[in-house]
Amino acid sequence: MSSTESSPSRRERLKRATIPAPGPIRTLTKVTLTNTIGNGLFTTIEAIFFTRSVGLTNHQVALGLGLAAALGLLVNIPAGHLADRRGPRELIVIFLILQGASMAAFALVHSFMGFVAVAIASSLFRSAGGSASMALVSRFGAGEERVRIRAFQRSVSNLGMSLGMGIAAVALALDTRVAYVAMVLGNAATYLGAAVFVMQFPAMPPISPTAGGSGGSRLVALRDRHFLIATALTGCMSIQFAIQNIGVPLWIVQYTHAPRWWVAVVFLVNTTSVILLQVRFTRGTGDLEYAARAFRRSGLFIAVACVLYASAQGVNATLACAILVAATMVDVVGELLGSAAGWAIGFGMAVEGLQGQYQGVYSMGFGIASIFGPLLVTSTALSLGRPGWLILGVIFIATGAAYPPLIRSHLKERARTLGID
Numbered sequence: 001m002s003s004t005e006s007s008p009s010r011r012e013r014l015k016r017a018t019i020p021a022p023g024p025i026r027t028l029t030k031v032t033l034t035n036t037i038g039n040g041l042f043t044t045i046e047a048i049f050f051t052r053s054v055g056l057t058n059h060q061v062a063l064g065l066g067l068a069a070a071l072g073l074l075v076n077i078p079a080g081h082l083a084d085r086r087g088p089r090e091l092i093v094i095f096l097i098l099q100g101a102s103m104a105a106f107a108l109v110h111s112f113m114g115f116v117a118v119a120i121a122s123s124l125f126r127s128a129g130g131s132a133s134m135a136l137v138s139r140f141g142a143g144e145e146r147v148r149i150r151a152f153q154r155s156v157s158n159l160g161m162s163l164g165m166g167i168a169a170v171a172l173a174l175d176t177r178v179a180y181v182a183m184v185l186g187n188a189a190t191y192l193g194a195a196v197f198v199m200q201f202p203a204m205p206p207i208s209p210t211a212g213g214s215g216g217s218r219l220v221a222l223r224d225r226h227f228l229i230a231t232a233l234t235g236c237m238s239i240q241f242a243i244q245n246i247g248v249p250l251w252i253v254q255y256t257h258a259p260r261w262w263v264a265v266v267f268l269v270n271t272t273s274v275i276l277l278q279v280r281f282t283r284g285t286g287d288l289e290y291a292a293r294a295f296r297r298s299g300l301f302i303a304v305a306c307v308l309y310a311s312a313q314g315v316n317a318t319l320a321c322a323i324l325v326a327a328t329m330v331d332v333v334g335e336l337l338g339s340a341a342g343w344a345i346g347f348g349m350a351v352e353g354l355q356g357q358y359q360g361v362y363s364m365g366f367g368i369a370s371i372f373g374p375l376l377v378t379s380t381a382l383s384l385g386r387p388g389w390l391i392l393g394v395i396f397i398a399t400g401a402a403y404p405p406l407i408r409s410h411l412k413e414r415a416r417t418l419g420i421d
Contacts, residue, residue, distance in 0.1 A: 024140055024201055024202070025140060025149060025152075027197055027198075027200050027201060028136075028137070028140070028149070028153060028201075029152070029153065029156050030197045031194045031197045031198055032153045032156045032157055032160065033156050033159070033160045034160075034190050034193045034194045034197065035096075035160070035190055035191065035194040036156070036157045036158075036159075036160030036161050036164065037160045037161075037163050037164040037167075037190055038164060038186060038187035038188075038189070038190025038191065039160070039161055039164060039187065039190075040160060040161040040162065040163060040164020040165040040166075040167070040168060041164040041165075041167060041168045041183040041184075041186045041187045041190075042103070042164075042168075042183060042184060042187040043161070043164075043165070043168075044164070044165045044168035044169070044171075044172065044183070045168050045171050045172060045180050045183050045184075047061060048172070048180070049106075049180040049181075049183070049184065050115065052175075052180075053177045053180050053181075054109055054110060054115060055110070056112060056115060060112050060115070061115075064112070064115050064116045064119045065119055066371060067116065067119075067120065068116070068119035068120045068122065068123035069123055069367065069370060069371055070371055071120050071123060071124065072120075072123035072124055072126065072127035072367065073127065073364055073367045073368070074124075075124050075127050075128045075131075076127050076128070076130070076131045076360040076361070076363050076364055076367065077131070077219065077221070077222070077357055077360040077361055077364070078128075078360070079091070079095075079127070079128035079129075079131040079132055079356075079360060080131035080132065080134070080135055080355075080356035080357045080358070080359050080360025080361075080363075081219060081356060081357040081360065082132075082356070083131065083132040083135035083136070083356035084135060084206060084207070084353065084354055084355065084356035084357055085206055086206065087203070087204040087205050087206055088132045088133070088135040088136040088139070088204055088356065089136065089198060089199070089201050089203065089204045091128075091132045092129060092132045092133055092136060092195075092198050093195045093198050093199060095125050095126075095128050095129030095132060096129060096191045096192070096194050096195040096198065097191065097192065097195055098121075098125040099122060099125040099126055099129060099191045100188045100189070100190075100191030100192045100195075101188070102118055102121040102122040102125055103122060103184065103187050103188040103191065104184070104185060104188035105118045105121075106118055106122075106184050107181045107184050107185060127363070127367070130363055131356060131359055131360040131363060132356065134346075134355070134356070134359035134360075134362075134363070135355050135356030135359060136201070136204065137149060137150055137153075138347060138350075138355035138356075138359070139204055139207075143286035143347075143348070144282060144283075144284070144285050144286030144287075144344070145286075146343070146347050147282045147285045147286070147340055147343045147344045147347065148279060148282045150343045151278045151279045151281070151282045151339070151340055151343070152278075152279050154274065154278050154339065155274060155275045155276075155278045155279060158271050158274045158275045159275050161271075162271055162275075164187075167183075167186075168183050171183045206353075207352070207353040219357055220351060220354055220357070221350070221351075221354065221357045221358045221360070221361040222361065224349075224351075224358075226349065226406060226409060226410040226413065227349050227350070227358065227361065227362075227410075228361070229406055230345055230346075230349055230362075230403075230406060230410075231361055231362050231364060231365040232365060233295075233365075233399055233402055233403060233406070234342050234345070234346070234362065234365040234366070235364075235365030235366065235368050235369045236369070236395065236396075236399040237295065237298065237299070237302075237338050237342070237396065237399055237400070238365060238366050238369035238370070238373065239369050239373040239376060239377065239392075239395070240302055240331070240334065240335060240338065240396070241369070241370075241373065242369070242370070242373030242374045242376070242377045243302075243306075243309075243331075243373075243377055243381070243392065244270065244331070244335075246373075246374050246377055246378070247309075247377040247378075247381050247382060248263075248266060248309065248324075248328075249263045249266075250378075250382055251309060251312075251313075251381060251382065252266070252312075252324060254382070255312075255313050255382075255385070256312045256313055256315075256320045256324070257315070257316060257317040257320050258312065258317055258320040258321045258324055259317065259321075262321055262324060265321075265325070266324055266325070266328045269325060269328045269329065269332070270328055270331070270332050270335075273329070273332040273336070274332065274335070274336065277332075277336055278336055278339065278340070281336040281337055281339075281340045282340045282343075282344075285340050285341060285343070285344035286344070286348075288344065288345065288348045288349070288407050288410070288411065289404070289407055289408070289411070290344075291340075291341040291344035291345050291348065291403075291407070292341070292345070292403040292404040292406070292407040292408075293403075293404060294337045294338075294340065294341040294344075295337070295338060295341040295342070295345070295400050295403040296400040296401055296403055296404060297334075297337055297400070298334045298335075298337035298338035298341060298396075298400055299334070299338075299396040299397050299398075299399055299400020299401065300334075300396075300397060300400060301330055301331070301333045301334030301337065302331060302334035302335075302338070302393070302396040303392075303393035303394070303396045303397045304330050304393075305327045305328070305330040305331035305334060306381075306389045306390070306392045306393035306396070307389065307390070307393060308323055308324075308326055308327035308330060309323075309324070309327045309331075309381070309389055310381075310385070310386040310389035310390065311323055311386075312324050312327065313385065313386065334396075341403075345403075345407070346358070346359060346362040347359075349410060350362075376392075377392070380392050
């Protein structure tokens with residue numbers, strides 16, 4: 001009798017741990033999963049579609065996407081500010097529809113100028129939608145609960161991307177324009193599906209800021225010195241993703257004796273770890289000082305990973321494969337710590353009622369890192385070899401170490417502003 005009674009309870013606990021209860025968080029999960037499946041469809045075939053189907057050169061694709069990413073940064077803050085002033089729900093729906101339309105327009109592109117125009121439009125709507133989405137997430141819970149929600153959505157994002165990439169593998173195998181266009185249009189359709197789910201959220205009116213003297217019509221975040229420094233530091237830490245997406249694959253292929261397909265193994269280790277562990281790494285992040293220390297540990301882990309990646313050069317294939325997996329496991333611990341700490345600091349340092357504009361500012365750190373990170377990684381690790389990896393390691397240690405004193409200074413200033421002794 002006890003075993004039959006305990007079995008359903010275990011299943012129920014597993015269900016609660018993996019599927020949110022009915023309500024806004026489950027709806028948010030549907031939005032995230034739908035959208036990221038589409039992202040996986042497109043990301044997998046993006047470069048091949050633009051070069052082999054549209055007929056662009058590698059240089060043209062890189063130039064167009066880089067320009068689009070840079071211009072996309074211009075709308076982060078205005079979009080977040082508008083989400084504060086008007087409420088995020090309807091704005092997100094509008095941006096999702098526009099993203100879907102711009103994505104579908106890629107199927108009509110046959111020239112470099114057309115590609116650039118659509119890429120810029122897509123980047124603008126994606127950046128604007130991202131800022132509004134972070135304003136929406138800030139409406140659910142507070143402190144550590146917000147971070148846990150964001151962490152769960154990241155796990156779902158990795159799952160969705162994996163599913164989309166698996167489907168897109170069929171298009172790569174077929175290697176036809178029809179197959180690639182189907183992936184492009186499939187991604188466009190997921191934006192519309194996500195918009196339908198967003199409309200299931202309750203109405204979200206503007207929230208008045210809680211900080212005295214912080215008028216909702218002013219861009220307070222741009223005058224918040226501590227927050228701007230935190231944004232810059234988080235941008236430096238985000239260079240880690242350029243290491244994972246560009247540095248490690250090219251390092252494996254060009255500088256180690258590991259087989260080419262080991263790149264897929266490394267990606268699988270990373271993705272699986274994020275899906276399974278990201279939420280667990282949010283514990284304690286409701287406290288800003290704890291989050292700052294987590295960022296410091298993150299920098300140390302990533303630095304150790306850089307040393308391990310460097311040591312994979314010059315050894316036999318079997319040892320190189322083992323070292324690369326070990327490096328990836330250490331690296332992903334740094335990533336999980338840094339992601340959780342980054343969300344905690346981004347939400348925790350912001351003025352309540354102005355989360356949209358603050359998150360718009362904060363996202364610029366990630367955006368700048370996505371533009372300059374690949375250049376830094378190729379100029380250090382891939383150009384200098386082992387010394388370059390060591391330089392990257394030092395950068396991460398120094399960046400992580402800068403967070404605790406910054407947060408202490410921020411908390412002292414906040415206490416003075418609120419009149420707390």
